[in-house]
Every structure is written in structure tokens, then in C-alpha cells.
Amino acid sequence: MSSDLRWAVTDGPAGTAAVALPDDGPAAHLLDRAHGVGFWCSRQAGGCGGPLVLEAEDGVRPRFRHQGDTRCRYVGREADAGPRYDHLRYQRALAAWLAGQGHHLRVQKVPQPDGRTGLHVVVDDVGQAIEVQLAPLPDTVWRRRDDRYRRQVRHVTWLYGPAAQSAGDTEAAVRGVAYSVRRHRTGLLVGVRDVDGGTRWVPLGACRLTADGFAAPGATEARARHAERAAGRQEAARRAARCAARAAQQALGPGRGRRGASITGGRPPAPDLHPLPFPR
Ligand SMILES: [Zn+2]
Numbered sequence: 001m002s003s004d005l006r007w008a009v010t011d012g013p014a015g016t017a018a019v020a021l022p023d024d025g026p027a028a029h030l031l032d033r034a035h036g037v038g039f040w041c042s043r044q045a046g047g048c049g050g051p052l053v054l055e056a057e058d059g060v061r062p063r064f065r066h067q068g069d070t071r072c073r074y075v076g077r078e079a080d081a082g083p084r085y086d087h088l089r090y091q092r093a094l095a096a097w098l099a100g101q102g103h104h105l106r107v108q109k110v111p112q113p114d115g116r117t118g119l120h121v122v123v124d125d126v127g128q129a130i131e132v133q134l135a136p137l138p139d140t141v142w143r144r145r146d147d148r149y150r151r152q153v154r155h156v157t158w159l160y161g162p163a164a165q166s167a168g169d170t171e172a173a174v175r176g177v178a179y180s181v182r183r184h185r186t187g188l189l190v191g192v193r194d195v196d197g198g199t200r201w202v203p204l205g206a207c208r209l210t211a212d213g214f215a216a217p218g219a220t221e222a223r224a225r226h227a228e229r230a231a232g233r234q235e236a237a238r239r240a241a242r243c244a245a246r247a248a249q250q251a252l253g254p255g256r257g258r259r260g261a262s263i264t265g266g267r268p269p270a271p272d273l274h275p276l277p278f279p280r
Helices: 025-034 078-100 139-152 162-175 219-252
Strands: 007-009 018-020 051-055 063-066 105-111 117-123 128-133 155-160 177-184 187-194 199-203 208-210 213-215
Touching: 007 078, 018 078, 025 051, 078 105, 078 117, 078 128, 078 177, 078 187, 128 139, 128 213, 139 155, 139 162, 155 162, 155 213, 162 177, 162 187, 177 199, 177 219, 187 219
Parallel strands: 128 155, 155 177
Antiparallel strands: 007 018, 051 063, 105 117, 117 128, 177 187, 187 199, 208 213
16 A cells, blocks of 8 residues: 655645645656645644655655654555545635635535545525535435535535535435536536436536525526426326226226226226325
């Protein structure tokens, strides 16, 4: 198991400007030159806050190294750092996007069982919350947290990272739209997922947080498709119920008994109702 430290921040001991080292030496040298001020083991990612040295010798995979005899949780357990740095890259881009729209935000970290960190971002001026979910999340936990947040704020928007895809599937099925999120260079991409499993990727900058909630290109169409589906299912159920009622009436009419209605004691057959995939 490789135990190279691959992550650092470039903005001080408690910095949030996280960088991941590229695998090849020349790219690592470029990163070194681009961030001449230095690299730190960020306290925001559970690190010691100490300065790090970038080592990129020929033929060796680049890595960060603590100076001297630093006492740090990541010395000897370097592989643990990655999951704890990941959220910083989402946090920074999200904070910049919200600040750019004049919003004020409070960020709470949500520790996850697998070592990752999620973000609970409260935007007080519009009474909303944004959940950045980076770890897998069972359906039952998603529902519990979603209910709890909805009691606290007017709108809750979940952004599902690559590992939290299945929680996004659940929300898309229930609400008709769900949002995936991926890192893209220093920014973020938002995937607008519809009930058919399609995803339309847009830069976070193309989305807005308004008084009515998170607005992303394609979300209105996705919700409309979902509503159409639900209406279609209800109509099919009504049709099936009407057919069943007619059949029952015929069975009780002049031809009674000829179709074996006596076998069911004259009870109308159960209507062929398709259950809805999720409670509404
Ligand atoms: Zn450290």
C-alpha cells in the first residue's frame, strides 16, 4: 500500500485551497511553480497545519513530505488524507458561487462513516440549505435527514458526489429531478438528472440560488416529465378501476354465474392497479 501524501492546500495552515498532486513529475513541477508561496497540511482536512515540501524527483511518483519530525495523523497514514481533503474542493467552489450572488452562508461539516466529509451549507438570507453528499447514503438515512432539514429551512438542495449516486436515484424518482456534482478543474459541474436516468451537465455558474430554490437549466423540463408520468399512471389506474367495475356489473347482470362469478362469491375482481414506485 503506497503511503505517499498526495494532498495539500496552498493558502496557509488552515487553508481550503486544496490541490491533489499529479502523477507525473513535470506536471508536479508545474504545480510547484504555480504555487510558489508553499504548501500546507491543512487543519481544515484534519492535518497538522505544518508546511509541506513537494518532492518530484525523476522516476519517482511525486509526493508531499512533512518537514523534520512533525507529529501529524497523516505521517505514516498518508493514504487517509485524500477522503478528508475532498470536500474542501467542493466547499471552496460552492462558497465562491454563493458569494458571487450576494448570499451569506454558514458551512457545517458533516463527518461520514467512511472518513469523507459532507457539507451542510445554510444560506440564511433565502432560508435554504445545500447538502453536499460525498459518501454513500442509504435511502432511510436520506429520508430522515431530508425531513429534518425541511423542517428547518424552506428549500433543501442535495448535490450528490460520485459515491452518492444511489441516493440521487431515490430523489430523482421521488421528486422528478436530482442534482449530481463533480469537480472540474477548480470549479464544479452540476448534473441535472431526470426520472428517465438522463443527466445534463452544466457548470455550477449556470445555476442560481433564488428565493424559490436551486435553479438549474433543464430542471423545469425534468419536473414536467415527472408530473406527466405521474398523471399517466393515475389515468391508467382510473381506467383499470373503471374496467373492473364494468366487469363486476356484467357479472351481476343477466349473465350472472355464466362467467364463474359464483367462484369468487360474486365479488368484483381486484382492479389491476399498478403500485406507484414511491410513496407520495
Ligand atoms: Zn500534517
